[in-house]
Amino acid sequence: MNRKNAARYLRKVHQEWLESITDKEVQKLVQMNSVITGGAIASLLLNEKVHDIDIYFTNFETTKTVTEYYIKKFIETNDVNHTPKLSFPDLEAKRVKIIVKSVGFITEEGDEGYQYFEAVDDEYGEAYIDDRVQCEDNEVINEQNVVKEIISNADEVDSEGLEDDEEPKAKFRPVFMTSNAITLSNGIQLVVRFYGTADQIHENYDFTHCTNYWESINHKLTLRPEAIEALLARELRYQGSKYPLCSVIRTRKFLRRGWHINAGQYLKMCFQISELDLKDIEVLEDQLTGVDTAYFRQIIERLQKKQAEDPNFTLDSAYLVSLIDKIF
Numbered sequence: 001m002n003r004k005n006a007a008r009y010l011r012k013v014h015q016e017w018l019e020s021i022t023d024k025e026v027q028k029l030v031q032m033n034s035v036i037t038g039g040a041i042a043s044l045l046l047n048e049k050v051h052d053i054d055i056y057f058t059n060f061e062t063t064k065t066v067t068e069y070y071i072k073k074f075i076e077t078n079d080v081n082h083t084p085k086l087s088f089p090d091l092e093a094k095r096v097k098i099i100v101k102s103v104g105f106i107t108e109e110g111d112e113g114y115q116y117f118e119a120v121d122d123e124y125g126e127a128y129i130d131d132r133v134q135c136e137d138n139e140v141i142n143e144q145n146v147v148k149e150i151i152s153n154a155d156e157v158d159s160e161g162l163e164d165d166e167e168p169k170a171k172f173r174p175v176f177m178t179s180n181a182i183t184l185s186n187g188i189q190l191v192v193r194f195y196g197t198a199d200q201i202h203e204n205y206d207f208t209h210c211t212n213y214w215e216s217i218n219h220k221l222t223l224r225p226e227a228i229e230a231l232l233a234r235e236l237r238y239q240g241s242k243y244p245l246c247s248v249i250r251t252r253k254f255l256r257r258g259w260h261i262n263a264g265q266y267l268k269m270c271f272q273i274s275e276l277d278l279k280d281i282e283v284l285e286d287q288l289t290g291v292d293t294a295y296f297r298q299i300i301e302r303l304q305k306k307q308a309e310d311p312n313f314t315l316d317s318a319y320l321v322s323l324i325d326k327i328f
Contacts, residue, residue, distance in 0.1 A: 006044040007221035010036050010214045013053060017188055020172040026069045033062040034216035035198050037205075041212040041221075042231055052189045056201050063096045063195045070182050070190070071098070074174040084177050096192045098179050198222070206247035206269075207254075208237040236261040244272035245287040279315045281307060295327050 001009070014034060021027040038054035057063040067086065075083050090097040169185065176183035180193040194204050198213040205211055209230035214221045230237045236259055241247050248269050251261060278284050285300045302323060307313050 001044045001047055003221055003223060006041065007214060007219065009044060010041070010053070010221065011219050013188075014055075014214075014216055017055075017172050017184070017186075020170075021069070023069055026065055029062040029065055030057075030216070032217055033058040035201060035213055036216075037198060037201060037213035038210050041214065042209050042227075045212070045223075045228070045231060050187065052183070052187050054189050054191055056191050057195045058197060059195060060094050060096070063192050064091065066190060067096050067098065067182065067192045070174045070184075071177075074177065077170075077173065096195075098177055098182070098192065100177055100179060204242055206238055206241040206243070206250065208239050209235075211239075234259045236265060238265040238268045240268070240272065243287055244269045245276070245278070245284075248273070281315060284315075298327055299323055 014036065018027060018030055021030060035056045035058060036053055037056065040050045040053040043050045057066060064086070071084050071086070084098050084100050087095075087097040087099050171186045172184045172188060174182055175185050180191065182190040182192065184190065194201055198211075198215070201213075202211045207230070208224075209227050211227045212221070212223050226237075236251060236254055238247065238261075248266070255261070276283055276287065278287065281300065281303045284303070288296045288300070299320075303315060
């Protein structure tokens with residue numbers, strides 16, 4: 001697809017989403033302050049199927065207001081016991097983070113994702129995390145498998161897979177939430193953890209081919225030459241990131257899609273990782289931002305619990321390896 005048609009497509013999708021917003025103030029903020037960037041533009045240019053369109057916002061006010069709007073929508077339209085909410089300490093620091101209990105995400109199906117961790121006896125919940133469930137009740141075993149399937153794929157959510165084909169529902173409704181993003185039906189993902197200009201947003205990006213962008217304020221699609229070159233070569237070119245650990249994990253997705261990466265790019269990521277203190281649990285948690293798998297969420301919560309119980313606890317590789325082998 002050429003630039004003109006790609007820009008037209010993005011404008012059309014953005015406009016349709018904009019018209020679905022019932023709050024005029026939210027609508028106005030979205031109209032002026034949206035940035036579309038990431039893999040969707042790469043897919044358009046390569047004439048590949050677009051799974052989800054990632055939308056960011058240019059300022060804190062818009063990001064916060066849009067997040068509050070969709071949290072309210074989610075609560076109004078879904079019967080859930082564990083409602084998502086914003087983290088107030090993060091808001092004070094001008095960051096937007098959604099607090100979702102237990103497994104780290106919630107869907108419009110209600111508490112299905114939470115049920116195993118919070119609706120059964122503690123011994124079973126603990127056994128699940130340790131991967132040592134001993135249960136003769138087939139229903140519980142089946143439930144465990146369902147939840148395992150949900151959380152094992154939670155880092156790569158395709159909104160189409162969250163659609164209910166039996167009953168037509170409202171377009172662009174919130175169907176999935178993590179601490180970092182809100183997934184809407186019809187292929188929209190609102191990334192709320194970061195905001196700013198396109199250049200500021202791309203400071204958190206790792207691979208060059210994802211740095212083309214479209215702006216709602218002028219409907220302009222900007223194509224970066226280095227991004228186009230990487231696209232044509234289907235080559236992962238690491239441009240440096242605040243989250244190199246996340247970047248290493250993300251390569252799995254691209255390799256499955258036929259992309260390639262040379263050893264030098266991995267060395268870049270490894271060198272940046274070497275400058276981090278991953279034994280600091282807060283640093284480790286921050287570095288896993290963007291990898292929305294509940295397994296990692298459970299690791300972090302286990303480490304935080306251990307640290308709270310034992311002030312002298314120090315994370316080391318042996319402990320982390322044993323924890324990973326139990327959970328994954």
